[in-house]
Amino acid sequence: MDLREDLMRFAPAGVALSLALALSASVGHSAPPQPLDPRAAALVSQGRAALAGGNPNAAIDAFESALAIQPGATAITLDLAEATRRQGLQGKALHYYREALERDPQNLTAISGEGAALVEKGAIEKAKRNLTRLQGLCGDACPETRELAGLIAKAGAAQVVSAEAIKPSPTVTN
Numbered sequence: 001m002d003l004r005e006d007l008m009r010f011a012p013a014g015v016a017l018s019l020a021l022a023l024s025a026s027v028g029h030s031a032p033p034q035p036l037d038p039r040a041a042a043l044v045s046q047g048r049a050a051l052a053g054g055n056p057n058a059a060i061d062a063f064e065s066a067l068a069i070q071p072g073a074t075a076i077t078l079d080l081a082e083a084t085r086r087q088g089l090q091g092k093a094l095h096y097y098r099e100a101l102e103r104d105p106q107n108l109t110a111i112s113g114e115g116a117a118l119v120e121k122g123a124i125e126k127a128k129r130n131l132t133r134l135q136g137l138c139g140d141a142c143p144e145t146r147e148l149a150g151l152i153a154k155a156g157a158a159q160v161v162s163a164e165a166i167k168p169s170p171t172v173t174n
Contacts, residue, residue, distance in 0.1 A: 040070040047079060056087040074100050078109050081117075090117040106137055112144035119151045127152055 036044065047062030063080040070076065081096030097114035100107055115130030131152060134145040 036066075036073060036075070037070045040066040040073065040076065043069070044076060044079060047083065051079075051083050051086065056083045059083040060087065072103070074103050074107065074110075077103075078107075078113065081110075081113055085113065085117050085120070090121045093117045094121075108134060108138055108142065108144040111137070112148045115148040116151050119148075119155045122155075124152060124155055127155075 043062045043066035047059040047066065050056075050058035050062060060080065060083045063076055063083055066076045067073065067080065077096050077100045081093045081100065084096060085093035094114060094117050097110050097117065100110040101114065104110065111130050111134050115127040115134070118124075118127040118130065127148065131145065131148050134142070134148060138145060140146070140149075
C-alpha cells in the first residue's frame with residue numbers, strides 16, 4: 001500500500017512538471033522565421049535604400065509591394081512602420097508596430113518603435129510602459145532600451161509653455 005500511496009501523492013506533481021517541461025521545450029524550439037521571397041527581398045532592399053536616402057514615400061511603396069508578395073512578414077511590417085513613422089504618420093506606424101507585436105509579442109524592435117511613435121505623439125506615459133517592458137526583456141544595456149530611454153528623456157526635457165507664459169503685447173493702430 002505504500003507504493004500506491006506514494007503514487008497518488010506524487011502523480012499530480014509529476015504530470016504538472018511534465019506538462020511544464022513539454023510546453024517550455026516547444027516554445028524554445030519554435031521554427032525560425034521564414035526567409036523572404038527573393039522578389040520581396042529585392043523590394044525591401046529598394047525600400048531601405050529609399051529610406052536611407054530620405055525618401056519615405058518611395059520606401060513605403062516598396063515595403064507595401066513586398067508585403068503584397070509575402071504577407072505577414074514581420075521584418076517587412078517593421079520596415080513599413082519605420083517608414084511611416086519617418087513620414088510623420090505616427091498613428092499608422094503604431095498600427096504596423098502593433099501588428100508585428102501580435103505576431104511576435106517579445107520583438108524588441110517593435111516594442112521600441114512603438115514607444116518612439118508614442119513619444120512623437122506626445123504619449124510619454126505609454127512610451128514609459130514600453131521602456132519598462134524593454135528593460136524587463138533585455139535590460140538597460142540593449143540598444144533598443146537605450147534608444148527609447150533617450151527619446152523619452154529628450155521629450156521630457158522639452159520645455160512646456162503655458163498660456164500665461166506668452167502674453168501678447170497689445171498694439172493700437174488707427
